[in-house]
Amino acid sequence: MSEVKIGRFYGLGVGPGAPDLLTLRAHRILTTIPVVVYPACKPGASSYAWRIVREHIPEATRRLAQVFPMSRDWASLIPVWRENAREIAAELRAGNDVAFVTEGDPMLFSTFLHVWELLRAEAPEVEVEVVPGVSSMCAAAALTGIALGQGDQRIAVIPATWHEDALRDALVEWDVVVLMKVARVLPRVIDLLKELGRYDHAALVSRGSSEQQIVTRDLEKFRDRRLNYLTTVLVGRPLAFVEGLLVESLQATIEEEEAS
Ligand SMILES: C[S@@+](CC[C@H](N)C(=O)[O-])C[C@H]1O[C@@H](n2cnc3c(N)ncnc32)[C@H](O)[C@@H]1O
Structure with a gap:
């Protein structure tokens, strides 16, 4: 009797x-794989990830919606x-x-x-590819033109739902700060950015690159609005050294012109 080969996850x-913005590799896998699993936050809820890929999925592919409730109650x-x-292990x-x-x-x-972590415990024999x-x-x-890091800048990526002191430290210490999960705490973030002099170099992106995207530097406009969970605030730091280089090169050009 031949053994069933275990599938790859x-x-x-x-x-x-x-x-x-799907990669060619993801597209190849999605158009040939027999089972696609997608997460939803409650039964029957639509899934952002699914909406991104659904147009690429062949009719015959089996689709499994799995519910991952949004809660902090780990137990x-x-x-x-x-x-x-x-x-998933059974499949x-x-x-x-x-x-x-x-x-x-x-x-x-x-x-x-x-x-992945739970599957590793459940079925350690499974091969996983990311x-x-x-x-x-x-x-x-x-979308915003705010670079994630340039030259010797340092970048921090943090959930904005952290307590205020941690947010403050990050905004003081790091050149570029990516504030994820910002939707529910935007007023607090706006106040901190203003207090620390970083408001003018911040931008908000909600559902970026989708048809419903919001991209703005006017964070105040959204202070009291209900924003989608998929919202990020990017805080940049303009590069003094680039400005320095520009000044140097302009100076050189002026000197050359004067000499000719
Ligand atoms: C659970 S994390 C998922 C991050 C995702 N794996 C990634 O690589 O971007 C959810 C957070 O990612 C950010 N996010 C995800 N998609 C986004 C989008 N299209 N536009 C803006 N922010 C997004 C938001 O900060 C959101 O609260």
Whole structure:
């Protein structure tokens, strides 16, 4: 009797929102794999990651929606997640390759990371391949023109839901700060940015690159508005040294012209 080959598990980054920001590798896997799993926050809820990829998925592909409730109550979350990992393990043991689609990049604050950990415990024999995606912070940088780091700048990526002292320290210490999960705490972030003199070099991106995207430097306009969870504030630091180089090169040009 021949043994069933265990399927391979893919953690598939699908990018920040625009379907054409999917990588060619992700596209190849999604158009050939038999099972696609996508996360939703409650039963029947739509999934951002699914909406990004659905136009690429062949009719015959099986789609498994898995619920990952948004809660800080870890004790109640873990059994649900473990059940999801078991369901994936059963598919893999039946010989099916499975792709778990995750918005942005799978290695940056993603549900996939929790699933991977639980799957490792449930089915250590499974081979896992991570397919990188365009992360939301790269998309936010592209949309706002705020560089994520230049020259010898240092960059911090932090959830804005951290306590205020931690946020303050980050904004004082680091050149470029990416504030993720900012939607519920925007007023506090705006006040801190103003207090620390960083408001003028900050921008907000919500559902960046999708059809519903918001990109703005006018954070105040959104102070009291309900924003989507997929919202980031990028805080940049203009480069003094680039300005210095510019001045130097202008000076050289002027001197050359004067000499000719
Ligand atoms: C759970 S993390 C997921 C990060 C994702 N894995 C990535 O690579 O970007 C969710 C946070 O990512 C940010 N985010 C994700 N997608 C975004 C988008 N399209 N535009 C702006 N921010 C986004 C928001 O800060 C959001 O609260």
